Amino acid sequence: MESLRLSGGTMIPQVGFGTFKIPREKTQEAVEQALELGYRHIDGAAAYLNEREVGAALRATGMTGKVFVTTKLRNCDQGHDQALRAFEESRERLGVDVVDLYLIHWPCPARDLYVETWRALAELRDEGAVREIGVSNFLVGHLQRLVLETGVVPAVDQIESHPRFWQPEVSAWCREHGVVVEAYQPLGRGRDIESAPVRGAAEAHGVTCAQVVLRWHVQSGRVVIPKSVHPERMRENLDLFGFELTDAEMDAISALHDDARRLSGEPAGRSGHARPHPELGAREGRPLAILTWWGLPLSCGPARGPAWGESHAPRFQGFRPFATSRVVREWVPQNSRRGGADERHPGSTVHDSVPARRRRPRTDFAAGC
Secondary structure, eight states: OOEEEOTTSOEEESBOEEOTTOOHHHHHHHHHHHHHHTOOEEEOOGGGTOHHHHHHHHHHTTOTTTSEEEEEEOGGGOSHHHHHHHHHHHHHHHTOSSEEEEEEOOOOTTTOOHHHHHHHHHHHHHHTSEEEEEEESOOHHHHHHHHHHHOOOOSEEEEEOBTTBOOHHHHHHHHHTTOEEEEESTTOSHHHHTSHHHHHHHHHHTSOHHHHHHHHHHHTTOEEOOOOSOHHHHHHHHOOSSOOOOHHHHHHHHTTOOTTOOOSOOBTBTTOOOOOOTTTTOOOOOOOOOEEETTEEEEOOOOBOSSTTOBOOOOOOOOOSSOOTTTSOOEEETTOSSSEEOTTSTTEEEOOSSOGGGSOOOOTTTSOO
């Protein structure tokens, strides 16, 4: 197993075992199987609701303190004091004295708490409760602001990354500043694995298409955290170091990137722009209201209008017994095929034409909140 050195000197195994969407009742068994197969890096999060089961697996296998463990802070626990409390709860559930890597799960810029949250994580690292600190789903504008306002560079940015969407702009910034990129959803979906460059490389090296994609990540210097509950696939995902892709194969797979192929939620709102920082000249943001369902907040996005100084701060609504057409409001780019133009904010649209009770709630940015 190859490892990468993080900025604080800690070695992180380049292939980890992801626990996202593994049901709580199956998590302990899955993690125990992964550890038995040789995984030495477990990726989790408070929002996955299975930290306690991950901890049980570590104790059952005698691997507590011997495995690299990552967990993440939920969006609703952002804020300095709340983040410190939430960390202690995660550490108790995992049953470890020190967490190897602690991440802010999403920037959630509408709440504008990620900078003070980052300061709390830096305190945890300085106290020795965490070995390394990082972020997840942060775009370049978010990363620039962290560094500018705190002087602390994340050790890791865990982002969606696969052949059809590997975020070259974020990856380039991270490489320039010594931040390790950790890829979630590393295999993408069927079209990533079934693409011609991937199939060709698999045939040339006598391996599976999934192994080719994971090897492409590893050779690109990324950490990968594939997830499976099937032992044969878990073993396959770990077996990546017996072959090497050629430069031509690497370039062909990288060329599949398409900015429109994001599979997960948009970290800065569906417009795709990071919340700008006035001193950094970042792109202007577009507003996205907090989405609610039955009066309860589900997700958040940028809380700024077309201009930096125009604030549209979201307000959490109290519980309402019935959803109405004005409970769920979403501002999206003008070229969206849904909704009509909003005269108050040119370039955006508002979804008030479909009754809220018929809409499916979006949780793109909530991640367990």
